[in-house]
Amino acid sequence: MREFWDSTIGKKVFVAVGGTILVAYLILHMAGNLWSLAGPGTVEPHIDEYASWLRNFGEPLVPYEGTLWVVRAILLAALVVHLVGVIQLRARNRKARPPEYPARRIGRSWESRLMMVSGVVILVFLVVHILQFSTLTIDVTPLVEGAIYANLYWAFQEWYVVLFYLAAVFLVGTHLRHAIWSVFQTLGVDSPERNGQIKAGASLLTVVIVAGFAAVPILFFTGALGVPIDNEPTAAVLAGGGGR
Amino acid sequence: MRFNLEIWRQFDRESNGHFESFTVDGIDPESSFLEMLDQLNAQLGREKQRMVAFDSDCREGICGTCSLVIDGYPQGPRQVTACQIYMREFTDGATIKVEPYRNSAFPVMRDLITDRSALDRVIQAGGYISTKTGPQPDPNSMPVSPETQKEAFDAAICIGCGACVAACPNGSAMLFTGAKVKHLNLLPQGQPERTTRVIGMVEQMDAEGFGGCTNYGECSRVCPQEISLDVIGMLNREYRKARKDEQPAHRAKMTAQ
Numbered sequence: 250m251r252e253f254w255d256s257t258i259g260k261k262v263f264v265a266v267g268g269t270i271l272v273a274y275l276i277l278h279m280a281g282n283l284w285s286l287a288g289p290g291t292v293e294p295h296i297d298e299y300a301s302w303l304r305n306f307g308e309p310l311v312p313y314e315g316t317l318w319v320v321r322a323i324l325l326a327a328l329v330v331h332l333v334g335v336i337q338l339r340a341r342n343r344k345a346r347p348p349e350y351p352a353r354r355i356g357r358s359w360e361s362r363l364m365m366v367s368g369v370v371i372l373v374f375l376v377v378h379i380l381q382f383s384t385l386t387i388d389v390t391p392l393v394e395g396a397i398y399a400n401l402y403w404a405f406q407e408w409y410v411v412l413f414y415l416a417a418v419f420l421v422g423t424h425l426r427h428a429i430w431s432v433f434q435t436l437g438v439d440s441p442e443r444n445g446q447i448k449a450g451a452s453l454l455t456v457v458i459v460a461g462f463a464a465v466p467i468l469f470f471t472g473a474l475g476v477p478i479d480n481e482p483t484a485a486v487l488a489g490g491g492g493r
Numbered sequence: 494m495r496f497n498l499e500i501w502r503q504f505d506r507e508s509n510g511h512f513e514s515f516t517v518d519g520i521d522p523e524s525s526f527l528e529m530l531d532q533l534n535a536q537l538g539r540e541k542q543r544m545v546a547f548d549s550d551c552r553e554g555i556c557g558t559c560s561l562v563i564d565g566y567p568q569g570p571r572q573v574t575a576c577q578i579y580m581r582e583f584t585d586g587a588t589i590k591v592e593p594y595r596n597s598a599f600p601v602m603r604d605l606i607t608d609r610s611a612l613d614r615v616i617q618a619g620g621y622i623s624t625k626t627g628p629q630p631d632p633n634s635m636p637v638s639p640e641t642q643k644e645a646f647d648a649a650i651c652i653g654c655g656a657c658v659a660a661c662p663n664g665s666a667m668l669f670t671g672a673k674v675k676h677l678n679l680l681p682q683g684q685p686e687r688t689t690r691v692i693g694m695v696e697q698m699d700a701e702g703f704g705g706c707t708n709y710g711e712c713s714r715v716c717p718q719e720i721s722l723d724v725i726g727m728l729n730r731e732y733r734k735a736r737k738d739e740q741p742a743h744r745a746k747m748t749a750q
């Protein structure tokens with residue numbers, strides 16, 4: 250295993266597997282987010298129900314939030330492996346090709362050129378995102394624990410929050426389009442016959458993930474999703490005619 | 494035809510290089526790029542200046558020795574070897590930039606000549622088959638299907654010119670190594686060393702200081718032999734399997750509980 254990790258190919262396999270775990274999580278996260286599109290509901294917003302379901306998952310077999318923390322631990326491990334692998338590979342690549350003589354661009358895609366930039370920006374976004382909606386530390390808009398729908402609603406009334414999230418999701422998309430195809434190549438499970446389908450599939454999955462994530466801030470901002478009930482007396486005033 | 498040339502000059506491995514400008518005139522449009530450089534050298538010789546050192550051997554597109562980077566394109570912009578580039582493909586009066594390969598594993602020896610023996614050492618680490626001497630074997634003792642033969646040959650046509658490494662923003666030699674591994678690992682003659690070959694070649698490739706693949710695909714786009722990117726996929730697959738199937742030197746003795 251040690252020799253495998255030390256070789257360029259082995260390290261790339263670790264990076265690819267770590268990345269695949271992160272992409273799998275992104276799909277689940279995106280699908281879960283779509284509960285917010287069910288609107289404020291009559292008693293409790295669906296997204297809030299979904300959030301408490303995630304926390305109760307497996308009870309009483311596993312403790313409260315147990316499953317959630319297991320998933321978080323796996324994601325953190327995948328992220329660390331992905332980052333350490335990429336940092337070491339990048340250091341090796343820069344040594345192999347001194348940066349003072351950059352290679353001419355001969356048809357490489359702009360997504361692939363952006364991988365390092367998009368990766369770093371996504372990492373920064375990830376920290377901000379967790380500080381905002383998980384730990385509720387960045388409370389530029391009112392945030393209440395457990396009130397997912399209301400938190401989203403008030404956050405996405407601010408244009409700069411919407412813009413920040415849309416920009417981040419777009420960069421996630423550029424990262425994924427190159428990354429998903431690359432996983433197949435790095436694991437060696439592609440072939441010239443399947444390549445067209447893999448390329449199209451990678452683009453399609455990227456579009457689905459980006460559209461799913463982008464829909465939430467856009468629909469909240471445009472007022473397509475109603476004001477949360479039982480929250481903030483100024484709600485009706487701020488939301489204008491957006492409520493249902 | 495008349496050309497302005499920006500050529501990399503570097504006296505030896507240790508010295509620092511720089512670009513030097515030259516003007517060549519009276520170039521026949523039908524002359525090859527290397528013949529144009531020959532004319533430049535003849536001119537420099539008459540002027541008692543040091544000639545431009547560049548590599549060439551067959552000059553018919555077979556060997557890949559002419560390892561020039563022309564206007565940023567390894568082996569020139571036509572996806573052929575540099576010797577197969579003709580001056581009619583450039584506009585009269587154009588400025589052409591000529592550089593050596595730029596990656597750490599191929600140190601510049603002089604001007605445009607690089608030391609590409611790193612690729613030879615990758616071959617030595619596994620790019621061979623074991624064979625017996627003696628009488629000629631029966632031709633049908635090792636059947637190879639036409640499909641396998643064609644696929645192996647598509648990889649075997651790699652001439653080892655190193656354009657893939659020069660084109661790669663990471664200085665990776667995976668297209669080269671992949672082509673060699675695919676060629677031998679597909680054929681029955683290559684089966685005895687199937688695992689040791691890929692492990693040895695990848696280890697040597699890493700030891701030579703080549704970078705890793707980030708799937709840009711530029712190598713395949715410049716390759717004069719049009720090696721397909723799937724050789725890298727196969728290299729990844731073979732390496733992963735080889736590491737999995739690798740047997741320990743001696744398996745431990747098993748005892749009952």
